Amino acid sequence: MKNIVIALAVLAGSATAPAAHADSQYKLLVLAMPGKYHYEYIPIARDSLEQLAKLHAFELTYTNKTAVFEGDLKQxxxxxxxxxxxxxxxxxxxxxxxxxxxxxxxxxxxxxAAITPPDAWPFYEKLVGRRVGVHPMLQTGVVTVVDKTFPATYGLPERWIWSDEFYVTTNPYHVTIHPVLSVDESSYDPEKIWPGQVSKGMGKDHPIAWYHHVEKGRVFVTTLGHNGEMYRDPQYLGHLMGGIYWTVTGKGQTSNK
Known part of the structure; x- marks a missing residue:
């Protein structure tokens, strides 16, 4: 009986491991930890990202343990x-x-993930590219495409009805970013916020997704994605997958010419 179990285990391993290895283009590490306001998204996002990994042939490591950063990140x-x-x-x-x-x-x-204590880790704030302050309540607004040549905007309409927390940001480290999505502040109330807090809009220049380069690497930031149901939305997942694709490959951008 023991020999049969061992044989089945070996057979199962040989049937799955090589196929996974052959199909995988790259590995993506996702750190998703529960927080006070963000926790219900975790299983939904995991399921959707696992489906994207199967569809687009990449390997996914999805974890809530920061200990993974003590291992080999180069993989x-x-x-x-x-x-x-x-x-x-x-x-x-x-x-x-x-x-x-x-x-x-x-x-x-x-x-x-874009919100972090000011000046606590300057490297990370520069990596994000902007500092997030207070933000208005979740509202329905109009997201606009700034850069239609960038993969994270493919499949999105030029004006997209979306409901989210539209973060207000500043740039204390003077980081140059390339916006890909913005939000039309006339389409929602940028001052609608909880009692005791004050929120002001940013005007016409209000980026909510962007990319830039840090050190030798690429960084994509999207401030969209507040609640769990968003991670079932095909357009949002297309936006996220476009950001993943560009970040890992550096490809997909088209020319304005």
């Missing part, structure tokens, strides 16, 4: 901070991530 084509800011990393883990980026690693920052 990953990109690291995604999914509603989980870099402040969750220990000093040693932060140093490992900085080394990864300086060695040509790439990063994706999604929604809540």
């Amino acid at each position: 990953y084509a990109a690291v995604m901070f999914l509603n989980t800011p870099g402040e969750e990393l220990s000093p040693a883990q932060r140093a490992k991530f900085e080394d990864y980026m300086r060695g040509g690693g790439n990063a994706i920052v999604v929604h809540r």
Whole structure:
């Protein structure tokens, strides 16, 4: 009986491992930790990202443990901070991530992951490219495409009805970013916020998704993605997949010419 079990285990391993290895174009690490306001998204996002991984032939490591940053990050084509800011990393883990980026690693920052304590980790704030302050309540607004040549906008209409927390940002480190999506502040109330807080709009220049380069690597940031149901939405997932694709490959952009 023991021999039969061993034989079945070997057979199962040989049937799955080579196929997964042959089909995988790259590895993506996703850090998704539950927070006070963001936790219900975790299983939904995991399911959707696993489906995207199967569809687009990449390998996914989805974890809520920061200990993964103590291992070999070089195996990953990109690291995604999914509603989980870099402040969750220990000093040693932060140093490992900085080394990864300086060695040509790439990063994706999604929604809540863009919010981190001011000046607590300047490297991460510069990686995000903007500092997020207070933000208005979740509202329905009109998202506009700024750069239709960038993969994260493919499949999106030029004006897209979307409901989210439209973050208000500043640029204390004077980082140059390339906006791909903006939000039309006339389509919602940028001052609608919780009692005791004040929120002001940014005017016509209000980017909500962008890309830039850090060290030798590529960084894509989308501040969209507040609630769990968004991770079932085909247009949002197309936006996210476009950001993943560009971040890990550097390809997909078309020319304005």
